[in-house]
Amino acid sequence: MDIRRMYISFAIGVWMSMYFAYLFFGQCRIMSNCLSVCFLSMEEKYKIIDGEFYLFMTYCKRNIPEHASVALANVRESQEKRFSKQWIQSEYYIQKLPYYLFPRKIYRIHDAPAGEPLYIILYDREAGGSHFELRYQEAFIP
Amino acid sequence: MIYLKFLGAIASIGGAGYCVFLICARFCKDRHALTGNEQLVISFGFGTVLIGIEMFLMSLLHIRFSPLRILLLQAPLYSVFFVKSNTQGAIKHLSIRRERREGGLLSSIFVGLICFNAFYVMCNAVSLPFFEWDSWCNFGYNAKIFYLTKKIDPALLTASYAGIPHPDYPPAISLAEAYLYLFLGTIHEPLVKLWISCHYLFLIVVFYCVLRRWHARTLALGFTFMLSSIPQIISGAPTGYIDVAVTFYITAGILYFWLYLKEGKAIFLCISSVFLGLSMWVKNEALSAYLSLIGAGFLMWLIMPDAREAIVKLRKKLMLAFLAPFLIIGPWVLFRHYYHIVPAYFKGTLVGIPMLIRTRLPQVLKLLMSELMQVSHWNITWYLFIACCVLYGYHRREKMGILFIFIIFFQSLSYVLIYCIWPVPQEEVFVHILNSQCRVLIVLAPLALFFIAQQISAVSKRNC
Numbered sequence: 001m002d003i004r005r006m007y008i009s010f011a012i013g014v015w016m017s018m019y020f021a022y023l024f025f026g027q028c029r030i031m032s033n034c035l036s037v038c039f040l041s042m043e044e045k046y047k048i049i050d051g052e053f054y055l056f057m058t059y060c061k062r063n064i065p066e067h068a069s070v071a072l073a074n075v076r077e078s079q080e081k082r083f084s085k086q087w088i089q090s091e092y093y094i095q096k097l098p099y100y101l102f103p104r105k106i107y108r109i110h111d112a113p114a115g116e117p118l119y120i121i122l123y124d125r126e127a128g129g130s131h132f133e134l135r136y137q138e139a140f141i142p
Numbered sequence: 143m144i145y146l147k148f149l150g151a152i153a154s155i156g157g158a159g160y161c162v163f164l165i166c167a168r169f170c171k172d173r174h175a176l177t178g179n180e181q182l183v184i185s186f187g188f189g190t191v192l193i194g195i196e197m198f199l200m201s202l203l204h205i206r207f208s209p210l211r212i213l214l215l216q217a218p219l220y221s222v223f224f225v226k227s228n229t230q231g232a233i234k235h236l237s238i239r240r241e242r243r244e245g246g247l248l249s250s251i252f253v254g255l256i257c258f259n260a261f262y263v264m265c266n267a268v269s270l271p272f273f274e275w276d277s278w279c280n281f282g283y284n285a286k287i288f289y290l291t292k293k294i295d296p297a298l299l300t301a302s303y304a305g306i307p308h309p310d311y312p313p314a315i316s317l318a319e320a321y322l323y324l325f326l327g328t329i330h331e332p333l334v335k336l337w338i339s340c341h342y343l344f345l346i347v348v349f350y351c352v353l354r355r356w357h358a359r360t361l362a363l364g365f366t367f368m369l370s371s372i373p374q375i376i377s378g379a380p381t382g383y384i385d386v387a388v389t390f391y392i393t394a395g396i397l398y399f400w401l402y403l404k405e406g407k408a409i410f411l412c413i414s415s416v417f418l419g420l421s422m423w424v425k426n427e428a429l430s431a432y433l434s435l436i437g438a439g440f441l442m443w444l445i446m447p448d449a450r451e452a453i454v455k456l457r458k459k460l461m462l463a464f465l466a467p468f469l470i471i472g473p474w475v476l477f478r479h480y481y482h483i484v485p486a487y488f489k490g491t492l493v494g495i496p497m498l499i500r501t502r503l504p505q506v507l508k509l510l511m512s513e514l515m516q517v518s519h520w521n522i523t524w525y526l527f528i529a530c531c532v533l534y535g536y537h538r539r540e541k542m543g544i545l546f547i548f549i550i551f552f553q554s555l556s557y558v559l560i561y562c563i564w565p566v567p568q569e570e571v572f573v574h575i576l577n578s579q580c581r582v583l584i585v586l587a588p589l590a591l592f593f594i595a596q597q598i599s600a601v602s603k604r605n606c
Contacts, residue, residue, distance in 0.1 A: 008598055016523060022521075023373050030262070031261075031262050031265055049273045100292060102283075102304070103290060
């Protein structure tokens with residue numbers, strides 16, 4: 001065997017063993033999960049991602065007119081340590097609200113413009129709860 | 143029905159890209175230097191960003207987005223395709239051709255594993271809507287806004303109530319996503335994710351086609367399998383993140399530049415130049431990759447007499463090719479400047495930068511190095527790369543291969559610098575680095591693997 005073939009065989013051999021050790025079986029498992037959700041409706045897919053929060057968002061979408069201004073009262077925002085699990089979860093919801101509710105204008109409660117009719121969304125998630133579970137109170141004040 | 147519309151949208155993207163490719167080919171008079179598979183992938187690559195640029199220009203002209211208007215504006219491109227070229231010949235040459243089978247069982251195993259990886263990525267992409275943070279927060283959200291407003295509204299980009307986190311990000315991919323939504327008539331995130339993940343496929347096809355020019359099929363397939371199975375690429379491709387997409391544009395740009403240096407055909411330089419220009423419409427970091435390529439070329443000119451001669455001989459073409467990407471990205475840069483859409487990096491003063499570098503540098507280097515050495519993230523890519531750099535130092539078989547070392551060095555340097563001056567508080571910067579380093583380093587992996595393939599196969603001149 002020439003030296004080049006030896007190098008190549010060694011490199012690809014080690015690569016293959018790492019591939020099977022770290023990736024392949026995980027891929028098979030994930031693929032079976034993916035295939036099981038592939039043919040679900042979009043509603044169900046969004047529910048898988050955002051759970052109860054998605055239901056809350058659809059409720060908000062139904063009840064707040066387009067182009068309305070919305071203020072977010074995030075009751076725990078200032079209490080959490082930055083980059084703690086709770087803080088990340090809270091940020092996730094804050095960032096995802098405009099994503100679901102666009103073209104409605106979303107403000108944090110302290111940035112909301114004065115004198116403009118506002119809808120206020122107040123939610124309170126259970127600190128330390130599972131990732132996608134959200135407990136909320138809806139308070140729409142037109 | 144929605145899948146048929148999706149196929150129609152993809153066909154229109156590929157068609158537009160192919161017309162631009164034909165224009166490049168006619169300009170360089172050398173279309174047949176590229177295989178049909180390469181042409182197909184190049185067409186889709188060109189098409190995706192060109193649709194974005196077209197929509198951007200439409201918005202500047204106050205034309206609201208609709209599939210019909212977008213297609214009508216492409217009509218002149220298609221007329222070039224029909225009038226100026228031999229249509230039948232062009233389509234015939236474009237068709238995917240199967241290679242003559244050689245290499246036996248090992249080749250078949252590599253092909254099987256590459257197909258498995260590709261299927262995994264596609265299947266994973268189409269299973270769920272966007273769920274990774276940046277994919278919905280940046281690109282997905284922008285796409286949704288462009289789709290719903292049917293224009294790019296500069297005031298909206300910077301409005302606090304819209305909550306767009308990075309308005310300075312180039313809009314081409316978001317616009318291409320919006321184009322798919324327009325074509326589908328609804329927001330269907332899984333199909334958009336599927337399209338974004340196709341760039342993974344384009345990346346491995348381009349990588350294989352360029353390697354195949356010098357290597358036996360088994361060897362080229364072996365290295366392509368290695369690229370296709372890098373854990374970070376596999377996990378990044380189906381999420382809707384555009385790091386793999388920008389990796390495709392940058393890799394194609396650099397590999398075709400390399401082909402030009404090796405074979406001297408103008409078509410390679412032209413394609414490289416267009417790819418590098420388009421890459422800057424995909425993600426800001428492509429600019430640093432492009433500057434790394436220029437820096438690497440300059441260093442080669444300084445230290446290698448052979449390269450100096452070649453560069454001096456080709457200086458006019460190279461100058462043109464180096465200018466073209468700046469012209470391509472020009473409209474977006476002007477737009478950003480006009481509407482004061484400034485990246486966060488440039489909002490502060492320069493005074494504190496040396497201090498920031500001094501305090502953060504050791505930690506940044508430590509984090510990046512420990513990331514690169516993780517076998518569960520990169521397999522043995524970086525161990526092989528270091529071994530091949532040593533090999534290169536001893537043998538210098540493929541002298542021009544130093545281009546890749548320089549590019550990887552400059553690009554890594556730019557990441558270190560960016561992390562050092564990142565405008566976030568000191569205590570948070572490392573959290574951001576840990577979250578993003580695995581994604582940004584994806585750009586370097588195909589270049590490192592190409593260098594590895596080149597050096598290992600240059601050890602002996604006998605064929606495999």
